[in-house]
Amino acid sequence: MVMNLLEVNNLVVEFPTRRGLLRALDGVSLTIAPGEILGVVGESGAGKSLTGAAIIGLLDPPGRISSGEIHLAGERIDQYSADQMRGIRGRRIGAIFQDPLASLDPLYSIGHQLIETIRTHLPLTAGQARQRAIELLEETGIPAAAERINHYPHQFSGGMRQRVVIALALAAEPQLVIADEPTTALDVSIQAQVIGLLKRICHDRGAAVMLITHDMGVIAETCDRVAVMYAGRIVEIGPVQQVIHAPAHPYTVGLMASIPDLETDLERLAQIDGAMPRLDAIPPGCAFHPRCPRVFERCRFERPELLDAGTSRAACWLHAPEVAP
Amino acid sequence: MKSATSAEIKSTGDSTSSTHPAKHLVQVEGLSKTFDLSASWLSRLLSGRQASLLHAVDNVSFTIARGTTLAIVGESGCGKSTLARLLVGLHSPTEGRVLFDGTDNAVARPLNQRIQMIFQDPYASLDPRWTVGDIVAEPLLEHGLARPGPELQHRVSALLESVGLSGSDLSRFPHQFSGGQRQRISIARALATEPDFLVCDEPTSALDVSVQAQVLNLMRDLQRDRGLTYLFISHNLAVVRYVADSVGVMYLGRLVEWAPKSRLFSRPQHPYTRMLLDAIPKLRDTGRSRTPVQGEVPDPLNPPSGCAFHPRCPLANERCERERPQLISTDTGSDLGSNRGSNSGRVACHAVQEGRIGFSGT
Numbered sequence: 001m002v003m004n005l006l007e008v009n010n011l012v013v014e015f016p017t018r019r020g021l022l023r024a025l026d027g028v029s030l031t032i033a034p035g036e037i038l039g040v041v042g043e044s045g046a047g048k049s050l051t052g053a054a055i056i057g058l059l060d061p062p063g064r065i066s067s068g069e070i071h072l073a074g075e076r077i078d079q080y081s082a083d084q085m086r087g088i089r090g091r092r093i094g095a096i097f098q099d100p101l102a103s104l105d106p107l108y109s110i111g112h113q114l115i116e117t118i119r120t121h122l123p124l125t126a127g128q129a130r131q132r133a134i135e136l137l138e139e140t141g142i143p144a145a146a147e148r149i150n151h152y153p154h155q156f157s158g159g160m161r162q163r164v165v166i167a168l169a170l171a172a173e174p175q176l177v178i179a180d181e182p183t184t185a186l187d188v189s190i191q192a193q194v195i196g197l198l199k200r201i202c203h204d205r206g207a208a209v210m211l212i213t214h215d216m217g218v219i220a221e222t223c224d225r226v227a228v229m230y231a232g233r234i235v236e237i238g239p240v241q242q243v244i245h246a247p248a249h250p251y252t253v254g255l256m257a258s259i260p261d262l263e264t265d266l267e268r269l270a271q272i273d274g275a276m277p278r279l280d281a282i283p284p285g286c287a288f289h290p291r292c293p294r295v296f297e298r299c300r301f302e303r304p305e306l307l308d309a310g311t312s313r314a315a316c317w318l319h320a321p322e323v324a325p
Numbered sequence: 326m327k328s329a330t331s332a333e334i335k336s337t338g339d340s341t342s343s344t345h346p347a348k349h350l351v352q353v354e355g356l357s358k359t360f361d362l363s364a365s366w367l368s369r370l371l372s373g374r375q376a377s378l379l380h381a382v383d384n385v386s387f388t389i390a391r392g393t394t395l396a397i398v399g400e401s402g403c404g405k406s407t408l409a410r411l412l413v414g415l416h417s418p419t420e421g422r423v424l425f426d427g428t429d430n431a432v433a434r435p436l437n438q439r440i441q442m443i444f445q446d447p448y449a450s451l452d453p454r455w456t457v458g459d460i461v462a463e464p465l466l467e468h469g470l471a472r473p474g475p476e477l478q479h480r481v482s483a484l485l486e487s488v489g490l491s492g493s494d495l496s497r498f499p500h501q502f503s504g505g506q507r508q509r510i511s512i513a514r515a516l517a518t519e520p521d522f523l524v525c526d527e528p529t530s531a532l533d534v535s536v537q538a539q540v541l542n543l544m545r546d547l548q549r550d551r552g553l554t555y556l557f558i559s560h561n562l563a564v565v566r567y568v569a570d571s572v573g574v575m576y577l578g579r580l581v582e583w584a585p586k587s588r589l590f591s592r593p594q595h596p597y598t599r600m601l602l603d604a605i606p607k608l609r610d611t612g613r614s615r616t617p618v619q620g621e622v623p624d625p626l627n628p629p630s631g632c633a634f635h636p637r638c639p640l641a642n643e644r645c646e647r648e649r650p651q652l653i654s655t656d657t658g659s660d661l662g663s664n665r666g667s668n669s670g671r672v673a674c675h676a677v678q679e680g681r682i683g684f685s686g687t
Contacts, residue, residue: 043533044504157621187400188560190621192604214533217606244608258538260563262605265587268545269538269567275503 004031005208011068013054022279024050026232037209039219042229048212052178056093057085091121094169098181100161104153110164111149121172136167159190180212195222220244228252231287238312248309249316250292349388350554355421358382358407377626381407383578394555396569400622404578405558409526413442438468438518445527447507451499457510458495464517484513505536526558574598577633584670594655594672596638640676650675
């Protein structure tokens with residue numbers, strides 16, 4: 001088996017509040033192999049963005065990693081200081097966020113920002129860095145890159161800005177790219193262009209990608225494997241084909257059935273009644289049990305860990321060996 | 326003419342719509358909205374700049390049959406939200422008119438209780454300092470349909486229950502509800518005046534998919550139970566396929582294709598519609614790679630000549646650059662309005678009209 005580029009073991013992130021500790025991530029474990037694209041999907045508040053933020057060391061205080069480990073290419077990084085993380089972020093882990101305008105400084109030309117990023121991480125002269133910035137912009141499909149490099153973020157459209165952000169994230173040839181809803185703010189026709197670009201450019205460089213999104217369509221088209229999150233935990237993780245076409249966890253089953261289908265006329269959408277619990281009111285046992293159509297006694301008291309379910313793994317007692325037929 | 330009308334009344338005599346003989350509840354004729362974004366007259370004079378006009382909605386015509394849903398799809402900046410606002414009267418049209426149940430909408434303004442609107446962001450469309458009871462009661466009081474007192478309380482509770490909330494939620498505030506519940510409150514508020522027509526501007530775009538399914542199912546149940554007519558604005562074609570009876574596709578302020586749902590999804594005509602359908606990632610095609618259409622929506626202040634889509638269109642020729650295509654029926658090539666058969670669509674594209682474009686199934 002290939003050594004994993006990223007290994008997250010039993011990650012717990014907590015937020016101290018006046019009413020006690022809120023556990024926002026509760027025992028998240030995942031791995032990403034070099035060159036692999038792992039999708040992380042879930043509804044708002046499930047903890048998918050928080051997982052990304054914890055890995056790149058950008059948790060908003062007072063949130064903190066209270067236990068668990070994060071290894072990048074065998075090196076443990078979760079206990080690094082802010083300074084040490086600054087050397088890793090941008091250099092070894094690139095980040096792409098939802099809103100490209102918020103990722104770019106409006107007061108500097110994009111060339112300035114690209115060259116600064118390149119020279120922070122790589123030993124290049126100003127001239128070499130500029131040349132490299134132009135190549136990056138060309139690679140991300142920005143026309144007339146040599147001229148556009150002097151333009152400011154407001155002079156670009158949304159789709160073009162996101163291309164610039166991708167160029168920035170890849171400027172120092174990172175091993176891992178964390179993309180948090182990179183296409184959510186874009187129109188569908190632009191979204192297809194940006195996803196295609198991200199996929200191609202990471203493949204060409206052999207960079208691994210963690211793609212965080214709520215859009216199952218994007219996951220289906222882009223990812224090798226997918227992790228489904230619910231209430232701060234991974235409830236199912238496996239090959240994308242398996243999870244989408246034969247989901248093992250009742251939550252994934254409900255989630256997939258509630259997505260309107262572009263290719264067939266549906267009489268009625270399946271719906272999961274109720275809503276995801278708030279962090280301060282996570283039910284005992286399996287967090288999904290109050291909404292689960294297949295709940296039984298054990299689910300109410302005992303929390304399931306990830307269990308083998310075909311080629312994927314699901315945190316559901318239905319897959320416990322003693323239940324299986 | 327007169328006898329035809331009375332026959333129609335007779336045939337629907339036992340339904341509530343007998344008093345409204347018009348088949349189409351909403352009829353939009355040549356509707357345009359132009360925003361003047363020019364600098365002031367004096368600074369234009371001094372700098373020699375031209376006036377700049379934004380044609381947000383440009384000569385749009387369609388009808389919506391009673392009890393059905395028309396969905397309008399398009400990318401940001403295509404004018405779909407402006408269209409929604411024109412229909413409820415939040416903007417007044419620059420040209421054209423909206424006939425609601427046979428009468429000009431502009432005459433019945435400003436307090437038309439038969440038309441209501443649901444907005445995209447349930448966090449912005451509910452006043453955070455009002456209780457849910459006050460929010461839902463406001464349209465009833467505003468239109469003089471109820472007086473404060475126990476009867477009002479009773480009606481508001483019934484409305485909340487009809488959208489799946491509890492009557493005891495009356496005294497709570499919007500921040501105590503989740504996004505999906507807030508959108509239910511918006512729907513309850515919109516239903517308070519017992520409208521015939523609901524304009525829904527991206528009502529589920531801000532919601533998670535499982536909550537979206539709940540809200541879409543609720544809207545469908547309400548339509549069936551109350552005979553509501555919807556204009557449903559969305560950028561999500563999969564959602565449109567679920568809710569719509571007919572679909573209009575907008576590009577840069579113009580309607581480029583209009584068709585019954587079954588036809589639009591099985592045989593899309595306009596190259597832009599085809600591009601939109603192809604651009605959406607499909608759940609079934611895991612790992613599929615596509616060659617997306619290049620280019621972006623042009624600057625609406627400076628739209629391309631002729632067909633606005635021609636710079637991105639793989640089939641564009643010299644005529645497309647020069648001449649703006651009209652929205653005409655695809656079946657017979659006849660003019661708009663002469664063919665309203667159940668399966669006819671209309672499209673504004675020279676390539677389709679000249680037969681330069683191939684179809685599967687034609």
